[in-house]
Amino acid sequence: MDESQVAQVRRFNRAVTQHVGALEGSYLRRGRPLGQARLLHEIGPDGIEVRALRERLRLDSGYVSRLLRALEAQGLVRTENRTGDGRVRRAVLTEKGRAERATYDALSDELAASFLTPLDPARRERLVAAMAEVERLLKAGAVELRLEAPQTPTARFCLDRYFGELARRFETGFDPGRSNSATDAEMTPPAGYFVVAWLDGEPVGCGALKVGDGITGEVKRMWIAPSARGLGIASRVLEWLETQARETGLRRLRLETNRTLTEAQALYHRKGYQEVAPFNAEPYAHHWFEKRL
C-alpha cells in the first residue's frame, strides 16, 4: 500500500467529515434528536415495515419502537397493521410528517447546493464528477463476496438475471436446456461453488465453479448487475473462484463464452486466460479459454 495514497485518503476523510458531517449533524436536524430525524427520513413517502427500518438503521428493536412512539406523539407518523403478516407493522408518514420530511429534503438540497454555489461552472462540474467517481469507487470497495447455496432465492435471483441477459444479448436467444449444464448439485460443495457479490445487502453479481474431475475445473454463470458494472466486481468474483479452485487442488480452469460478451472476453484475457480450441460442444459458445493455476 502506497503511503502517500493512505495520507490522501486520510486528508479526504478529515475534510469531508468537517464539511459534510458537521453540517449534516447540526443543520439537518431542525431541533430534533438525530435519531428521530433519521427515522423520519428513512420512513419515506410510501412508508416502510418496522423491521426493515430496524435493519437499515441497525438499531435495537426497543429503541426503534420508542422513536416511533415519539414521532407518533408529534403527529408525524402513523403505524398500521395491514401487512398480511399480523406481527409485522408498517410506519407511514402522516400529512404533517410528509411536510416535515419535505422540509428536510429542501434543506438537504440547500446543503448540497452550498458546496456548489461558491464555485464557477467549470469547477462545479469537476467537483460533481469527482464526487461521482469517489462514490462509485467507495461502493466498489464495499462489495463483499460470499458463498451461497444455489437453491436459495438470492442465487435464483442472480441466475434468472443471468439467463435473462444472455437471452437478450445472444443473436439466437438463449435456452438453458440446450446449453452445457451447471446444476445445483454441480455448484454445491464439494462438487462446485456458487459465489454471490453483495453491495449494501443487495446481490449484484455471481459466479460458479464446477470442480469436475478434480484436475480441470470450469468457470460458469459469471454475471454482474448492470448498475454495478465498471467497479471491478467481475475480477474479484473470478479471483475468488480461482482461489477456491487452487485450494481444491485443481490444476487448470476452463470456460467458454459467446462472441457478443465482449467485456467478458476482455476480462478473461486480462486475467491470463488463453484462447484454446473448442473443448466441448456448447452450442452458444464462440470462444474457449483455459488457464493453468
Place this chain on the structure above:
Amino acid sequence: MDESQVAQVRRFNRAVTQHVGALEGSYLRRGRPLGQARLLHEIGPDGIEVRALRERLRLDSGYVSRLLRALEAQGLVRTENRTGDGRVRRAVLTEKGRAERATYDALSDELAASFLTPLDPARRERLVAAMAEVERLLKAGAVELRLEAPQTPTARFCLDRYFGELARRFETGFDPGRSNSATDAEMTPPAGYFVVAWLDGEPVGCGALKVGDGITGEVKRMWIAPSARGLGIASRVLEWLETQARETGLRRLRLETNRTLTEAQALYHRKGYQEVAPFNAEPYAHHWFEKRL
C-alpha cells in the same frame, strides 16, 4: 443551479457519511467516548492551549474541562500553567498519551487503507485522485472574503508574502519604495478597499482597490498563497473588488503587471481586461490592463 448536480452531491454526502462517518465513529474510538478520543487527537504532539481546544472543537468550557480531567485520570494528559498568561492553561500529552495517540494514528491509517485494499491498483489511483479533487474543491468552496483594515497583522502578513513573492519572481528583484504606491490610507474606505480571502481561519489571499478620482479605480496587491492556488480564489477576489468598484460608482478599472506573472495576465484576460498602452510609469510593469465596468 443544475438539479442533477445537486442530486449527485446528495448521493455523495450520503455515501460518504455512511462509509467514512460510520467507521470513524465506531472504529476509531477504542472503547473510549468519542469526545475524549477527539480531544486526544486534537491536543497533538506539541500540546495546545485549552481555549484553542475549546474553540476548535466548539465545545462548552465546562465540558472540555471535564473531558480533560477524565484524560488526566487515565494518565494520558497533563495540564500546565506555563503560558505567560496565568489564566490560560495548556494541555499536553504524557508519554502514555502520545503512545495512545499513535495507536489512533495507526488505526486511522488502517481505516484509510481499508478503502483502498479491495481495489485493484488502477482503481486505487483513480479513487485517490478523485478524493484529492473533491478535497481541493470543497476547500475552494469554503473560502470566504472579508474586508480588512490594511494595518491589521493579517493584512501585514498578506502584504509581506506578496512583496516576498514579487522579490523572488521579478528578474530585477522588488523594492516597494520604487513602485507605484498603495498606502494604508489608499486602501482604507472610502479611499480604497483591502480584502482578505480566508480558509479555515487562515488568510490565503488578498487584493486591494484604490478608488482614486472616483472614475477610474486601480486593482492592486493581488496575491494568493501557494498552497491555495488553482482554487479560483483570485477570480473571486477580483470579482469582489469589481463589485465594490461598481457600488462606489467607478466607471473603469486599471491595473499593471510584470511579465513574469503569467497566471495573473491569463486571469485578467479571462475576466475581460484589455491590454492598453502604459498609463503610468510603474518601473516593474510590462503590461497595462483596463476594463470598463
Place this chain on the structure above:
DNA sequence: AGGCTTATCTGACTAAAGTCAGAGAATGGA
C-alpha cells in the same frame, strides 16, 4: 394441537454528551 420462531413493544437501566450558572483567580484598562 403444541412447540418453536418472529415481530413488536414496555420497563428498567446505563453512559455519553452537553448545558447552565456561578465561583475564583488573573489580567487589562481607566
Place this chain on the structure above:
DNA sequence: TCCATTCTCTGACTTTAGTCAGATAAGCCT
C-alpha cells in the same frame, strides 16, 4: 486602585442514545 473581562473549573442538571430482559401476540412446522 478598582472594575470589567477573561479563562478555567465545579456542581447540578437535562437530553440523547442505546442496551437488555422479558412479555405478548402472531405465524410456521410437524
